[in-house]
Amino acid sequence: MDNLANAGMDSMRRVNEITGKQVPTFSIDMLDKDALRDLFKKHKILCVMHFAGLKTVEESCNKPLLYYKTNIGATISLLEVMKEFGVYNMIFSSSAAVYGSPTYLPMDEKHPVGGCTNLYGKTKYFIEEIIKDICTAENQSNGVLLRYFNPVGAHVSGKLGEDPQGVPSKLMPYVSQVAVRRLKELTVYGDNYDTPDGTEVRDYIYVVDLAQGHVAALKYLKKDCGCKVFNLGTGKGFSVIDMAKAFETASGKRVPYQIAGRREGDIASCYADASLAEKELGWALKLDLAKMCEDLWHWQSNNPTGFRPDS
């Protein structure tokens, strides 16, 4: 988990720089329960927001054991240590991947889950089930499972953004690296889907709105909620080409692309019904596609090689 921990540490250093505060930051192997215990001994923890995990769809299909061990094994260690220390509240970073291929759109939280099209999604689904079972078995336990759609954007300061290791697998980090000329052109995975322009449609949510969803969930947890599930998305679908064009407008740079075959495990369209989060969490979207592209470009142009100088 070294790479994951390093990426997190880099981000936290930037958070401290931006806020001028010193948020305590540790890098630990979450499978190491003694390291986890040390953290719980040092701090009075009331709620855990659990974001840690590997997240590359393609890699997950080739390295099942690594993904099960890292994502599920570490979650179990964490839940065990939380229990030892009497911490019963968790907000879990889940994914729209738990829904698999949509049987209807937009997808609300009642949409069937578990028919995941990739192993990354399965790990999120299994973890959701574990948290649900704990909340059912133990009255004092509360969980909020936040199903993210496609987070995009960066902090408005231009100092904090997504810095994937190696060639990005996600669309918008790839697009922004093409715009900054770190990569030559975008490969569009398929243009013969049953969508308005033939390319795949997703629900891209501004990362700061997503973060606000966690703040809302934290307030909600105080209400002794049991286990609750919320979609965090916008309800709007944009195609791959829509996204490349929106980024060109925001950056003033060209994003050349070539069409290739479909990517294994992909689905044509996926977008959320996020009305439950609005109603119950009191969460509201504040930012739109133009703003997410603008802030992503601000970060990428300020940090053409991410957090590290290019080697």
Ligand SMILES: O=c1ccn([C@@H]2O[C@H](COP(=O)(O)OP(=O)(O)O[C@H]3O[C@H](CO)[C@H](O)[C@H](O)[C@H]3O)[C@@H](O)[C@H]2O)c(=O)[nH]1
């Ligand atoms: O180089 C690329 C990368 C992506 N895409 C297309 O862009 C869209 C978005 O792809 P991403 O890889 O950015 O994200 P996914 O929609 O595959 O979603 C994955 O990431 C999401 C969060 O970012 C959720 O976690 C979701 O559950 C998980 O499957 C897809 O249509 C994909 O085919 C390209 O055409 N070229």
